[in-house]
Amino acid sequence: MLKRLEEKDFLCLLERIAERWQLLVPQRMSDGSRLLLPWQGGLPVLAGPPLQRKPTEVFFPQLELLLELDDAGGVALPNPPEKPPALLGLDHLDLAGIAFLDRFFLSPPTDDAYLRRRRGALLVGVSGLAGAQGETLPPLEGECDLELILAPDGLLAHPHTARGTELLEGFAEAAPDKLAALDRNATELLPEILLKAARLLQEERVPEDFWEEIAARCIACGGCNFACPTCSCFGVQDRTFGKRTERSRLWDSCQLDAFMREASGHNPLGTETLRTRRRIYHKLVADPLRWGEPGCVACGRCDRACPTGIGMFALCEELVRTCDRHGS
């Protein structure tokens, strides 16, 4: 049921959430960007540019302790957080990224390290007039517990799960026509340019020298992968303190030469050309084959991160142009 939230109601909702969850909300940095940070009271910044860092890092952090080993063969696992996290202010792309990682890490065999952080987490989405320039963000489906809707005349809230309903108890109902002023049409996740590029890749119509040209610009910084909400690759490292060893995992990047290099020296991704093709092919062709969905949610973070302008969108635009030229 749709609710109307006055400012005091919204603060009350935040308090309700913070009682049971570790609440993270979007806050504005001095450079104008927004980050998800622990709520310290006050109103979150619901509208604005996409969250600077990928929200999926709450469940799959850059560096994460997997377990501790001792000399006698003993293994100890880290404790789950005291309170599960609540992520507030996620748009449809953020939620699609979380849904993708959920499917990846929780499908059998379940990744218990991911589950430890993900279990019991609350997702609060945002839609309506919350875009960077006040544009309308599309409505949300069941991927969040509760949806905040920025309508022209105030904040509305719509629950999607039992937990969402419970959190909204007692707030004033809003007439459904409050939504009438908003464009509530769902949008396709992938923009046309990425769909086109995916088709060309699938049909093996991308000339080899295209990849060479693009790869020559890559400086192998890994930024595209580290910014990407659906990238899930990790390496493993040990650190030993006396008789105790901490085994952790940390984000890895398929754009780095050592990513697939084997101890024998054999390297199936031994050139930047192969690695650049893989980054795009994996998301646009391999992931749909494996998971039924592309591994790109079109959030644009890799384009903002890449210092040489070959993120997903820029690359796909060039790819489609090149193939058009070849085709004609």
Next chain:
Amino acid sequence: MTAPASLYAPRPCRLLTVSGLTPQEKLFRLQLVDGSSLGHQPGQFIQLSIPGLTEAPISVANSPTRGTVFELAVRRAGRLTGALHKLAPGALIGIRGPFGRPFQLDALRGKQLLLIAGGCGLAPLRSLIQYCQDRPEEFAAVHILYGARSPADLLFKDDLAAWQRSERLDCRYTVDRIPADSCYDGETGLLPRLLSQLELDPANCSAVLVGPPPMYRPVIAELRRLGLSGERRIMLSLERQMRCGVGKCGHCSIEHLTCCSDGPVFWLEEVEALRGAL
């Protein structure tokens, strides 16, 4: 402390014996500390864990038909395998697994088998060879073809001799080159040469290949020439960098496949068209 339920938690194993195979390779016999059997099938691997040095994927080199002790043949390649080579019997190490898709025994039963190994590839194949020895009624004939770089690099020399003596097995091996001071008087030349010596019934024959990457294409070409065409005739085991062994870390992907869990054993037709697979 009881072992917690985690994909990433190694189980403690006791190192029972260590024996030298070549100057670079040793055979390690191990048993789980709780006495249980590993529960592997030929072709599967484990993640070997040494605190401080993370983990490495290693194939199980003996057959599950041989009891609860399991064997690993390990080449000294770097930090972890180097540390393993220094361990003495009695040491504790960790393992996870067994992992991966094993050799598809159902598809091999009743067939004339070509078991083809290059270099370290004999380790996983030895598990299948022992299985064939212990279940002779399941297979029509078993040919073992093995290639190593030099006589000193031949793995499992005692096994090779015993397999050659065995009436049930046909075992042939070759080396790429013989150093001047060697008293080796066996075959030389590359693996495909051994194949051309065989009398095959191509309609009832299946091949299993495990070896270094440069081995696959020439051997496959020779098998095709001998008449092994069509689906489910050639099975191969691929190596990749592996960090997790359970399909999560991404290091072993081959296009849309994941070598550690979709493989490491594949039918040729599953991977042949995939970029970078062979």
